[in-house]
Amino acid sequence: MTRAEEFEELRPLLFSIAYRILGSVSEAEDAVQETWLRYAATPTSPVSVKAYLSAVVTRISIDVLRSARVRREQYAGEWFPEPLLTDPYQDPERSAELADSVSTAALLLLERLSPLERAVFVLREVFGFGFPEVASAVGRSEAACRQLAVRARRHMDAGRPRFEADRREREELAARFFDAFRGGDVDGLRELLAADVSMVSDGGGTSPQWGTGVSGAGNVARLLAALAPPFARIGGVVESCELNGQPGAIFRDRDGRVVNTWTLDILGGRIQAIRTVLNPDKLGHLGPVADAWTVVGETIRARRRS
Template sequence: MRREEEFVELRPLLFSIAYRILGSVSEAEDAVQETWLRYEASPTQPVSVKAFLSATVSRIAIDVLRSARVRREVYAGRWFPEPLLADPYEDPERSAELADSLSTAALLLLERLSPLERAVFVLREVFGFGFAEVASAVGRSEAACRQLVVRARRHMDAGRARFETDHRERNELAGRFFDAFREGDVDGLRELLAADVQMVADSGGKAPQWGNGVFGAGNVARTLAAIVAPFARIGGVVEPHEVNGQPGAIFRDRDGKVVNTLTLDILDGQVQAIRAVINPDKLGHLGPVADTWTIVREANQARRRTD
């Protein structure tokens, strides 16, 4: 029972490490479960349980990521991480690093790193592990890990997105955005969008999406407004929610099933990017998932009846 209690206490940390390395809730949960099986089967008790479990979940996640990257190379359309509503791990001393690394934009930057660079960056820069612990976790020397961190940090800093740091202002603007969306207010939406805003979706080829994306304030505002009426006709509900540490929402059908998630990147009082995850394979951890093709068909039928 002692081992189980130790593992349960550290489980939030292990999941948070695995999720940032993998960008997948389901794969992170599997990595954590495999970590428990290896810990349970270990004949000896490690000196530091935290170090042992963190190293184990990191190695498992690296192996999973290597095979996952092959699949992502042939992924249909844009690939986004699976949406996470709340990070189970909290550390007041590293709250800024944890929050920044959870955003979709940061996770997409991490995708550009090699699996080893990604793991080393996450362990060192996000969770503050010492280089000795990082080296032990990934099976490299401390000197090699220092070089990996420098290289990874350079890549991350070059493309790092900036976000509104005032959460009150950020959330107030997000509230106005979703109010304008529900009302189908094109002008109201347009004034909240940056001129070069982009709206993109991850459907994985398994759900309708907006082609390669919608770009520019006018186009995005009109596209969003056009969604409102058909979505309302089939009893759809927009449920504002923080997603990956950023303002967003869960879209549900009349039965409460998840249609998609939406996240907003906000900076300088404007929405800079809108990202939707529509791929049903990435939404199951949020609850029962709706059939988006059926929703589109029902919405079109409802529109024809009212025309």
């Protein structure tokens, strides 16, 4: 097997590691490409290609994250990870850990960790690497990595909801929600929303804050019911799909361009939060991006005419 073939075989794993450390599709792809360049330039062949490439992509991702954290601290408004349609790496033995770790809620919890804690947690808890491999990847002793893992696990466990909906329950509730949303059914929406549900959006300071800051089941239900019909009248489409392993949707304009995404946080049989990504810089990997200002303006005018 050639080096290029070995690398392509491991690319899904490398991307999945980088995405969980960085929370960014574009940055993860760049980290994987840089890993390939370094591997191609290495004069000797490593004993374990998987261990070597995983270590390289981890170190690159840590460096990128350190600089990215400064930008995120200065970010306008809420920062959410870039929406991920599908996780390319599949491992039946770790499917639960993989699915949980890519959710928007989990990625936001990972933001609380230091870059080293985050990398150790991802390698150890998500992908099941042994501590010798983790230590080699992050350049710390095994004892230090064990301490980092304990601290990271403590932070993650403290932030997790106590009871999570199972996958089938989430999917059924989401299907009912989107049916009610498309139909503008206020009562149908209200009964699916938690009393303190909130709508939060990531526009990066460059996009309209479409519904952000609205909270409470009644307020959110009325807003959603008023939004869907005029959006449909201007040719908008709400494409239900799974994003970051959670029920969600991609909103498209009449030409199929991406306007924004939604992910639904579901707990206790109710939708707790609706997270919207409107920042066009975070949507390009999903397809051509629409001008959200134009779409929102057209939707508002269509609503006034009704």
